[in-house]
Amino acid sequence: xxxxxxxxxxxxxxxxxxxxxxxxxxxxxxxxxxxxxxxxxxxxxxxxxxxxxxxxxxxxxxxxxxxxxxxxxxxxxxxxxxxxxxxxxxxxxxxxxxxxxxxxxxxxxxxxxxxxxxxxxxxxxxxxxxxxxxxxxxxxxxxxxxxxxxxxxxxxxxxxxxxxxxxxxxxxxxxxxxxxxxxxxxxxxxxxxxxxxxxxxxxxxxxxxxxxxxxxxxxxxxxxxxxxxxxxxxxxxxxxxxxxxxxxxxxxxx
Amino acid sequence: xxxxxxxxxxxxxxxxxxxxxxxxxxxxxxxxxxxxxxxxxxxxxxxxxxxxxxxxxxxxxxxxxxxxxxxxxxxxxxxxxxxxxxxxxxxxxxxxxxxxxxxxxxxxxxxxxxxxxxxxxxxxxxxxxxxxxxxxxxxxxxxxxxxxxxxxxxxxxxxxxxxxxxxxxxxxxxxxxxxxxxxxxxxxxxxxxxxxxxxxxxxxxxxxxxxxxxxxxxxxxxxxxxxxxxxxxxxxxxxxxxxxxxxxxxxxxxxxxxxxxxxxxxxxxxxxxxxxxxxxxxxxxxxxxxxxxxxxxxxxxxx
Numbered sequence: 001x002x003x004x005x006x007x008x009x010x011x012x013x014x015x016x017x018x019x020x021x022x023x024x025x026x027x028x029x030x031x032x033x034x035x036x037x038x039x040x041x042x043x044x045x046x047x048x049x050x051x052x053x054x055x056x057x058x059x060x061x062x063x064x065x066x067x068x069x070x071x072x073x074x075x076x077x078x079x080x081x082x083x084x085x086x087x088x089x090x091x092x093x094x095x096x097x098x099x100x101x102x103x104x105x106x107x108x109x110x111x112x113x114x115x116x117x118x119x120x121x122x123x124x125x126x127x128x129x130x131x132x133x134x135x136x137x138x139x140x141x142x143x144x145x146x147x148x149x150x151x152x153x154x155x156x157x158x159x160x161x162x163x164x165x166x167x168x169x170x171x172x173x174x175x176x177x178x179x180x181x182x183x184x185x186x187x188x189x190x191x192x193x194x195x196x197x198x199x200x201x202x203x204x205x206x207x208x209x210x211x212x213x214x215x216x217x218x219x220x221x222x223x224x225x226x227x228x229x230x231x232x233x234x235x236x237x238x239x240x241x242x243x244x245x246x247x248x249x250x251x252x253x254x
Numbered sequence: 255x256x257x258x259x260x261x262x263x264x265x266x267x268x269x270x271x272x273x274x275x276x277x278x279x280x281x282x283x284x285x286x287x288x289x290x291x292x293x294x295x296x297x298x299x300x301x302x303x304x305x306x307x308x309x310x311x312x313x314x315x316x317x318x319x320x321x322x323x324x325x326x327x328x329x330x331x332x333x334x335x336x337x338x339x340x341x342x343x344x345x346x347x348x349x350x351x352x353x354x355x356x357x358x359x360x361x362x363x364x365x366x367x368x369x370x371x372x373x374x375x376x377x378x379x380x381x382x383x384x385x386x387x388x389x390x391x392x393x394x395x396x397x398x399x400x401x402x403x404x405x406x407x408x409x410x411x412x413x414x415x416x417x418x419x420x421x422x423x424x425x426x427x428x429x430x431x432x433x434x435x436x437x438x439x440x441x442x443x444x445x446x447x448x449x450x451x452x453x454x455x456x457x458x459x460x461x462x463x464x465x466x467x468x469x470x471x472x473x474x475x476x477x478x479x480x481x482x483x484x485x486x487x488x489x490x491x492x493x494x495x496x497x498x499x500x501x502x503x504x505x506x507x508x509x510x511x512x513x514x515x516x517x518x519x520x521x522x523x524x525x526x527x528x529x530x531x532x533x534x535x536x537x538x539x540x541x542x543x544x545x546x547x548x549x550x551x552x553x554x555x556x557x
Contacts (some may be wrong), residue, residue, distance in 0.1 A: 013346060089333040
């Protein structure tokens with residue numbers, strides 16, 4: 001009940017914030033404006049439409065994941081509303097888990113709003129409903145949950161600006177870390193090799209959730225890879241939440 | 255069993271740079287009986303809020319113990335017995351008063367239906383009836399303070415801890431808050447509140463603890479602290495021959511045709527009263543001028 005109360009309150013806070021709607025609006029706006037780009041395009045217009053639509057939703061939902069996660073936890077501490085929660089019989093782990101589920105719900109609603117518009121738009125423009133795009137969005141949602149867990153971790157001990165920098169950095173690294181896989185085996189120096197291995201396994205591999213190319217070029221999806229990615233996300237999020245709780249338990253609210 | 259017992263509480267803060275250590279709480283010992291109003295008095299920065307935060311588990315402490323009804327005050331189980339109003343409370347301004355109380359109640363795992371009814375009663379108690387559906391961003395500071403009181407009572411706590419409940423509240427609001435604190439005591443609750451506003455404290459507390467630079471420098475029943483501190487007696491009288499007063503070495507001041515004399519000695523007071531009556535004078539008033547809490551506080555602070 002306590003986790004539910006914190007989660008619902010987090011959701012209320014996020015959805016009563018104008019920035020949240022602004023980002024959703026821009027997401028939808030860019031999806032719709034991709035139609036304009038197709039006017040200037042030669043060749044497969046549906047492909048361009050899909051490509052731009054998915055990229056827009058991806059970009060704006062990632063922004064929501066980063067900034068809502070950081071903003072909401074920071075505000076609780078800065079405005080001291082957290083005193084009102086933690087002075088009650090609420091453990092710090094309960095607070096963090098409640099926040100996470102609240103953010104997960106916030107992201108779900110934001111994503112689903114953009115996805116519905118996207119599908120309607122695609123249906124209207126191309127007359128096709130590609131179920132595989134739904135898989136893309138499911139994987140994107142798990143990626144967003146990882147990003148919001150990262151922002152939750154950083155905002156549990158750092159300032160909003162630093163948390164944003166750290167989270168954005170990890171997001172970018174997360175999309176290129178797969179290149180380490182081949183690179184790390186070619187390293188000769190054992191120390192650097194060990195460090196490369198550690199980094200490869202510790203840093204989030206967000207490319208696991210990117211199936212945009214397969215969707216756009218209409219190639220088949222690998223179901224075992226998809227399941228593996230979801231398991232990876234659940235494991236990674238759990239590890240991040242445990243780490244956040246451990247740090248948050250030590251935090252002093254001066 | 256004591257309602258609140260703090261023993262040997264010590265807390266050090268370390269500055270971010272230089273790693274310099276500051277002893278914020280040096281050795282705090284507090285004992286609060288069940289059903290009493292305990293006033294925790296001290297200037298700004300003395301360590302009042304830090305003590306409360308240590309008690310509630312918002313910050314850690316270096317050594318010492320803190321108990322609520324004989325058990326660790328920081329445990330989740332004991333926190334069910336506490337209602338807390340933080341200093342300068344800030345609540346989610348996107349919520350309505352009712353939503354905030356429901357949220358607070360849910361954090362105590364109180365069923366939603368029950369908490370809704372309770373919220374209505376509490377808003378009435380703190381004088382916010384009819385404001386249930388008003389967003390907190392439209393609340394004045396005094397209204398927020400009252401709402402803070404209401405949320406502190408949502409779990410029907412045995413012990414109510416209030417951090418600077420009077421700060422920023424106008425005189426009428428303060429009077430209402432004082433009445434509310436007294437009504438809590440009358441309903442059997444223990445109230446522990448910190449303040450630097452002496453007048454409010456003097457009017458309602460049973461026991462007072464004065465904290466200065468992280469140390470409790472005086473603690474005891476207010477009645478004991480004040481009754482032992484009659485500074486002098488002020489006798490106002492008239493219709494006595496001035497030359498008689500002078501010849502008997504009685505010092506006085508003349509104000510509005512009344513003589514005023516100040517006596518430190520109780521024996522001499524009896525002598526003066528008899529003297530005035532025997533000389534056909536009239537006594538206007540005899541007032542024992544006691545040490546106020548403010549006098550005690552200032553005396554302790556200035557050493």
